[in-house]
Amino acid sequence: MLILAYGQSKKYKAVQRSLQDGAVAASSVPDTLKKARHVNKKKSAVPTPKVFGGLKQFRTWSVGFNAGVLSTSVVTGGENDFRKVAPDAGYGISVRKQFGHIFGLQFDILSGHMSGSVPRQYDEAISSYRTELGYSATTSIVANLGTVSYMQRKQSMSFFVLGGEGFLGFAPTVYYKDGTSFSTKYLNGAFKNKVYIHEFTTFVGAGVKFRINDRFAVNTGYTENFIDDDFLDGIHNMSANGRDYQKDKFSYGYASLEFSIGKSSKPNIDWVNPVSLIYNELEDHSIRDEFEILKMRLTGIEHAIIELKGDSDEDGVPDYFDKCPNTPKGVIVDGAGCPVKVDSTLIKRDSVIREILIKNSTATDTGMPCNKTIIFNYNNAEIMPAYFKTLDAIAAELKANNNKNVVLSGYSSSEGTSDHNMRLSLQRALAVKAYLVKAGVNEKQLAVKAMGETKAVASNASEEGRMLNRRVQIY
Incomplete structure (x- = not known):
């Protein structure tokens, strides 16, 4: 923490020096401006009234x-x-x-x-x-x-x-x-x-x-x-x-x-x-002088902002806040710019979700959504945001064809007892039904089944297979 504070204070001082340089540059008004102001004062012994001077x-x-x-x-x-x-x-x-x-x-x-x-x-x-x-x-x-x-x-x-x-x-x-x-x-x-x-x-x-x-x-x-x-x-x-x-x-x-x-x-x-x-x-020269000073100050501030926005290693974290500079390209970093140790399980899960979404986007049957799969996290019945688009498309199709019905079959992986997995699969199917009903689908068009850990589509011996089994199948 002390090292971090010291490093940030050094960067802060560098940026502060940039701002001060802009102020110094602005204070160094050219001699011509000073002379013009002096001449202007000599010409008018009586102060020039201002529009909003009162x-x-x-x-x-x-x-x-x-x-x-x-x-x-x-x-x-x-x-x-x-x-x-x-x-x-x-x-x-x-x-x-x-x-x-x-x-x-x-x-x-x-x-x-x-x-x-x-x-x-x-x-x-x-x-x-x-x-x-x-x-x-x-x-x-x-x-x-x-x-x-x-x-x-x-x-x-x-x-x-x-x-x-x-x-x-x-x-x-x-x-x-x-x-x-x-x-x-x-x-x-x-x-x-x-x-x-x-x-x-x-x-x-x-x-x-x-x-x-x-x-x-x-x-x-x-x-x-x-x-x-x-x-x-x-x-x-x-x-x-x-x-x-x-x-x-x-x-x-x-x-x-x-x-x-x-x-x-x-x-x-x-x-x-x-x-x-x-x-x-x-026509007042003093106003022009002030404008020139503001322009010079603005230049100094712009340089400081550019320094703040710089990201030399292109990891998405500005150099001013980057605790780990020169991170190799492609490496996932946290908010401080340091590499993140990613759980391989999460990587596998995201890969599975991407594959399922691709399959969902191509599965159709006589104009109606079918064989769509919604994947769930371990021991969880909450719908992941990645599937909102899929469920919205299903809801739109069902509302346009109110004489069509679908079955929502909930499944689970083999972890836990059979009774627990049956309840969990029912909760998953009901969660999908609740989403579709809220989207405007008639409840009579939706049938719910709880299948538990039966009819696995992949081996429960591997984590990737168990991920595929934690699902709701729509057909």
Whole structure:
């Protein structure tokens, strides 16, 4: 055992050295590959983003400052309480977090004024109004729709849409023709101690973004806001049925300067072209270097596998596991590659079985199987696998000719008592019957006889003859 362990350890070390040689060869990357990697690093001060590198490789936060025009009219149409709308100034701030190349979440604060004159219907004494928008605080989802610069590594212009909801606080002031005015800021009663009227709002919008550099961008956009109230302009205007109020709305057209927050070593996700990321990875020299290293390692592993599969003496046992190398050809060996001492009795038995199988394959009578012999081992009634094919052919013939019957006669050799041999021969015949019935043969087509050690077909004086007598004859 110690000698065997030592021999195997030597072979293992040899194979291990082959694997290590493959790793050493792989680690010896050509100078050209090293230089290419070094040059590639020099060219890109900012790390190149990966397709599946995640959001951490980008700047995803941005802050914007906007200014524009507030108006109580919208481009999608609809009536206002005042016929003439005077655009007024608005301004605000936005904070956005991008969760990918397409979708982001934005928070906006907006303030300003809205004005109008000549009411459509109400009190003829009213001349105009001016509403102070104290605040509009909304949260929205922003979706980048596309770009006109897909063929460039960095986008320069993109389109976006957004939609969301929030709350606003406003204070309208109504001016009368006699020079007086009315403002909710100074009301007692229902509005006592309330500076603004607070209402829920929803909005949708769209815009275009222009890149200045990787840090700054200019946005232009337009939103339509729909308020859950009809007092934005200071008056309640009923609909045609005289019962329902027409809820107010306003729009905001703006331009903003947006600033990307984060480390300069990371690119702004807004301007990274997703298509170019795939191309960059294909062009990346470091990936090519890794591929070359893997190829070299694979070569070393292939050599080790070839050494493991080698069988110089062709005995079926690889040299790595062969305890007895240089075994002569034709010699039967065990799993360790050493010659096996075969019992001559087993050799004789196999020879007898082969002869019987040859006879079985040629014995026929009017299309039906006859004179087929099944040989059994000593003092045993189990059918050997070598005869399964023969019995399957018999079963097929009997099922195809269900008006034909056969006799299964069991026999034994002369060892043991006559009673024992009679029982053994019956067991052998019944074993063949059970196999055929299980294969689908009608039991009525099979007759069983137990013959014991009578009617021997060979001399019981030799082992080869006794083998021939341990049988079931089918006829």
